[in-house]
Each structure stands twice: as structure tokens, then as C-alpha cells.
Amino acid sequence: MNNSLFKNASPASRRDLVDYLDQRKVGTRLLFAGNLVKQPYMKNQNYRISESLTVTDQIMNNTFWIGVQPALGSEMLEYSADCIQKFLGIKF
Numbered sequence: 001m002n003n004s005l006f007k008n009a010s011p012a013s014r015r016d017l018v019d020y021l022d023q024r025k026v027g028t029r030l031l032f033a034g035n036l037v038k039q040p041y042m043k044n045q046n047y048r049i050s051e052s053l054t055v056t057d058q059i060m061n062n063t064f065w066i067g068v069q070p071a072l073g074s075e076m077l078e079y080s081a082d083c084i085q086k087f088l089g090i091k092f
Contacts, residue, residue: 012087012088014061017084017087020087021080026067027067028067030063031060031065034057034060034061035057066084
């Protein structure tokens with residue numbers, strides 16, 4: 001796997017972006033589970049790891065969900081996208 005695809009190129013942290021969105025009433029949730037071998041229930045389990053879990057850790061530590069559900073209309077979805085664009089300083 002080409003780990004260079006997963007370099008942290010952003011000067012902002014996930015926490016910064018999630019806090020920014022929360023202040024603007026855009027719902028987010030952190031990725032649940034993530035790297036399963038780091039979950040408490042795995043402590044005394046018998047398992048093997050075939051390769052490095054570096055990318056798995058990056059995903060676990062940097063991923064989050066944006067609130068999306070059928071009741072959200074176009075205006076609400078555009079608002080969420082605009083908030084992310086403003087935070088990142090980009091415009092599509």
C-alpha cells in the first residue's frame with residue numbers, strides 16, 4: 001500500500017474541524033471502532049496482525065462522519081458543505 005496517499009497534509013486537526021462544525025450546528029460523529037485491536041475487548045483475545053496498522057491508526061484518529069439523513073434538504077446539505085469549505089479555505 002502506498003502510505004504517501006495518507007500523509008497528513010492539513011494544518012488543522014480533526015478536533016478543530018469538528019469543533020468548528022459543532023459551533024455552526026453541523027452534526028458530526030467520530031468514527032466508531034477504528035483500529036479494532038486497540039479496543040478494550042481485544043485485550044485478552046488471541047489474534048494476529050499481518051501488516052503494520054499505521055494507516056488504520058491514521059484513519060481512526062482523523063476520520064469523522066458528517067450528519068446526513070433523508071430529512072436534510074438541499075439547503076441544509078449546502079450549508080454543511082459551505083461550512084467545511086470555509087474552514088478549509090477552499091471553494092468548489
